[in-house]
Amino acid sequence: QKKLPEAVKAYEAALARQPAYPEALSNLGIVYRDLEDVNTALQCFHRAVQQRPTYAEARYNLANAYRDQTRLSEAEAEIRKVIELNPAHTKAYNTLGNILSESARSEEALAAFETAAKLDPTSLATASNILSCLQYVPGVDDQTLAAAHTHWVGTHNNIFTAPVHQISDKTPDRPLRVGFVSADLGHHPCGFLSVGLFENLDRAQVSATVFSSRRAVREDHLSQRIAAVTDWRRVEALSDAELAADIASANIDILIDMSGHTSGHRLAAFARKPAPVQMTWLGYVGSTGLPTMDYIIADRWHAPEGVSITGPEKILRLADGYTCYEPPAGVGDVAPLPALHNGYVTFGCLNNATKLNSTLVRSYAEIMALVPRSRIVLAFRGLDDSGVKKRLLDWFLGAGIETARVDIRGYAKHHAFLAHYNDIDIALDTFPYSGGLTTCEALWMGVPVVTFPGRTFAGRHSVSYMSNAGLSDFVALGRTDFQNLAAAKAQNIPALADLRKTLREKLKASPVCDAKRFAGSFTAGLREAWRAYCAG
Numbered sequence: 371q372k373k374l375p376e377a378v379k380a381y382e383a384a385l386a387r388q389p390a391y392p393e394a395l396s397n398l399g400i401v402y403r404d405l406e407d408v409n410t411a412l413q414c415f416h417r418a419v420q421q422r423p424t425y426a427e428a429r430y431n432l433a434n435a436y437r438d439q440t441r442l443s444e445a446e447a448e449i450r451k452v453i454e455l456n457p458a459h460t461k462a463y464n465t466l467g468n469i470l471s472e473s474a475r476s477e478e479a480l481a482a483f484e485t486a487a488k489l490d491p492t493s494l495a496t497a498s499n500i501l502s503c504l505q506y507v508p509g510v511d512d513q514t515l516a517a518a519h520t521h522w523v524g525t526h527n528n529i530f531t532a533p534v535h536q537i538s539d540k541t542p543d544r545p546l547r548v549g550f551v552s553a554d555l556g557h558h559p560c561g562f563l564s565v566g567l568f569e570n571l572d573r574a575q576v577s578a579t580v581f582s583s584r585r586a587v588r589e590d591h592l593s594q595r596i597a598a599v600t601d602w603r604r605v606e607a608l609s610d611a612e613l614a615a616d617i618a619s620a621n622i623d624i625l626i627d628m629s630g631h632t633s634g635h636r637l638a639a640f641a642r643k644p645a646p647v648q649m650t651w652l653g654y655v656g657s658t659g660l661p662t663m664d665y666i667i668a669d670r671w672h673a674p675e676g677v678s679i680t681g682p683e684k685i686l687r688l689a690d691g692y693t694c695y696e697p698p699a700g701v702g703d704v705a706p707l708p709a710l711h712n713g714y715v716t717f718g719c720l721n722n723a724t725k726l727n728s729t730l731v732r733s734y735a736e737i738m739a740l741v742p743r744s745r746i747v748l749a750f751r752g753l754d755d756s757g758v759k760k761r762l763l764d765w766f767l768g769a770g771i772e773t774a775r776v777d778i779r780g781y782a783k784h785h786a787f788l789a790h791y792n793d794i795d796i797a798l799d800t801f802p803y804s805g806g807l808t809t810c811e812a813l814w815m816g817v818p819v820v821t822f823p824g825r826t827f828a829g830r831h832s833v834s835y836m837s838n839a840g841l842s843d844f845v846a847l848g849r850t851d852f853q854n855l856a857a858a859k860a861q862n863i864p865a866l867a868d869l870r871k872t873l874r875e876k877l878k879a880s881p882v883c884d885a886k887r888f889a890g891s892f893t894a895g896l897r898e899a900w901r902a903y904c905a906g
Contacts, residue, residue: 372607377401392418396428399435406587408438426455430462437469440781443757445469460490467499473758474726476506494529494638497522498631505655505828506803508729512656512826516680519659522631526638529610530662533643534618540904546576546896549622549645550600551613552653553583553634557784559807560628560653561592563693566885567892568596575893579620581605581613583634610638617644624896627663630654647903649686652693655803656827657681665899667892668692671834672827679827686895690881691838694888695810697878701785704816704874705792707867714743715860718794718817720787721808722750723758725800728765733853734798735769740857746798747777749790754780791815795866796859801849804831813839813877816870820856822846839880 381398385391399414412435418428429452436445446469452462467482480503486496501518504510554560571578579601584593586604596602605613613636617625625645629635630653640648643662650658651667656679665686666679672692673685709715717737719726726748738744752758763773779790788811791797797812799805799821805812809819809832818841821832836845844859846852859866881887 374401374405378405390421392421392425392428395421396425396431399428399431403431403435403438404585404587408435411435412439424455426452426459426462429455430459430465433462433465433469437465437472440472440752440755442469442473442752442755446473446757458489460486460493460496463489464493464496464499467503471503471506471724472722472752473755474723474762476503476724476727479503480507491525494526497526498635498637501631501659502654505826506724506727508727508802510802510826512680515656515826516659519657519681523659523661529638529641531642533646533662534614535622535643535645536618537621537623537646542901542904543897545574546900547579547621547623548576548896549579549581549617549620549625550628551581551583551605551617551625551636551639552628553606554628554632554653555580555582555596556584556588556590556593561596562807563695563810564628564652565592565595566694566696567889568599570885570889571599572889572893576896577601579603579622581617581636583636605636610636611642613639614642614644623647623900624649626651626667627658628653630658647899649899650683655831657683666827667895668827669834671823671837672830674823686899688888688895689891690884690888691834693806694885695807695814695835695877695882696885697814697874697883698784698788698811701788701815704870707795707863707870708793709795709863710867714745715741715795715863716745716747716793717741717856717860718747718749718791718797718812719800720747720749720790720797720812721800721805723752725803725805726762730800731762731765732769733801733849735766735771737798737853737856737860738771738775740853741860744860745775745777747779747790747794749779749782749787751781753778788815791817796820796856798856799832799852801829802826803828804833806831806835809835810877810882813841813882814874816873818844818859818866818869818873820844820846820852820859822848822852835882838882839877841876 378401381394384394395414395418399411402411415428415432415435429448433445433448449462449466452459463482463486467479470479483500483503504518581603583606622645624647627640627650630650632653641662648663649665649667650663661682663683666683667686669688669692673679759778766776794817797817797819799819802824812819819832823830823833833845846855
């Protein structure tokens with residue numbers, strides 16, 4: 371019933387009567403995790419494991435708490451103990467996949483998710499994890515992704531029912547009731563890249579309703595800003611059938627999925643077709659595979675003319691980019707180019723560890739080999755875990771780059787995280803999954819990003835932002851050109867210094883940061899889709 375404080379009291383009362391009670395300790399830890407008090411949760415799980423070392427569920431919970439704190443090596447060790455105790459523990463393999471993914475080991479993660487799916491073929495969450503993980507595996511193309519998404523639909527066809535929406539007014543130019551379904555509208559890339567849209571929608575044209583699966587305890591200032599200009603409904607506790615009924619009763623005209631196959635998605639509600647027109651946008655990268663999803667919202671860089679996004683959805687191309695970026699307040703001025711005082715060039719990558727892989731590191735190493743004395747900064751939460759850090763350093767060392775040239779940093783609060791760019795001259799994009807919000811943040815901090823268009827939707831984020839910002843000269847043709855272009859840009863220190871002085875204003879004046887323009891483009895796209903629906 372989500373009455374968490376009352377649950378704490380009940381478990382503590384039980385433990386007061388029977389201190390040696392590992393089930394109560396483990397369950398109490400779960401409640402503290404739900405309350406975002408991971409330190410106390412860890413204490414509970416540790417005590418439960420001490421009382422009963424063979425208690426697999428307590429160890430499973432302990433592994434997840436370690437993961438919460440990005441203590442990834444400890445989390446992996448603990449979850450492998452769970453699997454030793456119970457080789458058929460489906461959730462343990464699923465958690466192992468998440469841990470490995472966050473440790474820059476996407477191919478190993480995929481194998482773990484696939485094992486979990488074999489143990490429980492009915493699990494929607496595990497099947498979606500496979501699809502999400504595939505986006506990060508080098509060598510995967512749209513055809514492979516399409517086949518995997520089609521398999522997902524075929525395996526879980528029990529989620530499809532007769533459409534539950536009832537729309538009678540097909541007036542093409544009337545105001546639209548638009549619903550957004552997401553668990554990530556807060557301090558998350560989805561929140562940062564959509565808040566400007568919500569605040570700039572013309573309410574005479576679009577009435578926005580948010581169906582938020584985000585836990586109330588995790589709602590933050592961005593959630594509050596979006597809630598202030600929408601009909602914000604908390605739906606975390608609703609089943610997929612209940613959510614679909616709630617959406618249908620709100621008479622939503624166009625329903626927009628903002629999660630795809632990522633954590634907390636509600637695609638099983640979309641399978642019930644609670645709105646006459648359904649779209650996927652921002653939270654995922656390409657087709658959901660759902661035959662009930664009518665459109666993918668994209669732009670001409672994510673979905674170039676003549677390049678198909680293999681899946682059942684049609685492509686709805688917006689005029690400029692497909693998101694809008696709101697720069698953070700209070701981060702200070704752009705720092706001078708570090709190469710001017712260092713005497714060498716520093717490359718950087720501040721993308722999350724899931725996007726890192728050995729193939730990518732080899733490309734980075736080849737760039738550094740072309741630029742003598744150059745260094746690289748990698749920073750993200752979890753990268754400073756001892757096991758993750760050693761693996762990354764070993765990859766560089768194996769590619770001929772001594773570890774003294776590689777600076778790996780871990781967690782930092784947002785403003786401190788952005789300050790890492792003060793030490794970076796040129797940012798290097800990731801592949802096969804490109805940077806989105808990370809690219810915008812690099813540009814805001816005065817750091818250009820070298821990128822190239824990948825083989826999938828996920829591989830073309832940076833190309834879109836760089837092109838919209840007027841920086842297409844940093845967009846390479848392919849991987850080899852990417853390496854050569856990065857090295858060439860590093861040779862022209864005066865040009866980098868000049869660009870750094872003007873890049874923030876350049877970005878600010880571009881379509882990337884023009885929320886009003888984006889809201890107009892977004893509304894025009896919705897209207898186009900609605901007219902097509904009304905025309906049959």
